[in-house]
Amino acid sequence: MTYKQEIIDFYNARTNYDNQATLNRAIALFDYATPYPGQWVLDVATGTGNIALKAAQKVGTSGYVIGIDLATELLKIAQQKIQAENLSNVGLIEVDAEAYQPEADKFDAIYCSYAIVLFPNIPKILENWYRFLKFGGFIAFTCSSENSYLALSIVEACAKNGITLPNLHEPLGTPERIQHLLTQAKFNQIQIHPRQMGTYLSLEKAQSRWNGQFWLHIDNPLRQLKPEKISLLKASYDEEIAALETEQGVWHEELIYYVVARKI
DSSP states (O other): OHHHHHHHHHHOOOOOOOOOHHHHHHHGGGTTTOOOOEEEEEEETTTSSHHHHHHHHHHHHHHHEEEEEEEEHHHHHHHHHHHHHTTTTTEEEETTTTTOOOTTTTEEEEOOOOOGGSSSSSHHHHHHHHHEEEEEEEEEEEEEOGGGHHHHHHHHHHHTOOOOOOOTTTSSSHHHHHHHHHHHHTHHHHHHHEEOOEEEHHHHHTTTEEEEOOOOOOTTTGGGGOOOHHHHHHHHHHHHHTTTTTBBBEOOOOEEEEEEEOOO
């Protein structure tokens, strides 16, 4: 199975994705950057359309929103929402975000909620977004700290067993790296707003967060491992998590960076 097919299958299986928490954390991007009536908006990896629908309300009937995604089942849900709200100013396209090539200077705003880390070539994606934007336009996206979702414990457990596991969140995992990548892509007026959504988990729940195998990354060495090796990784992970336990439980970081940058 290819990496992109793995991504498609993973998200197509998440037809119960929508809840108040996922909605709130997505549309929180509008707290930092919002489009105006009459503007054109691109929502990359639109999923069930939470960002796209909110943007459509913002730009009104004189504006337009395009939502793109590869997950057919999620796009079906988004289309149902569009029809339920009788919106005529938002359209969906089933397309690979890396292959999508509209004309230059088309959009006033580009959003991407919780998906930018899934693109293998983030500098190229940012370069594309810069080209798609009109001057004065902005991008707004979310990404997570490199230690969110116990990622560093997973990486360390693999390292103890001779497996080099790339951290999905590492490229955009600190404000400094975010700033560097956006500056390289020629963006200006970069704003990085951290929001800590983490909580303490019981030891059992924290250990259940990783099964020793699943890892969404194009260079995922775990795909090729035999069950016996996976069991060793899982045991090492459980030990790593047990070492983090305090009286409050195990801290499960979910530090989200809400990022806005402009083309000026």
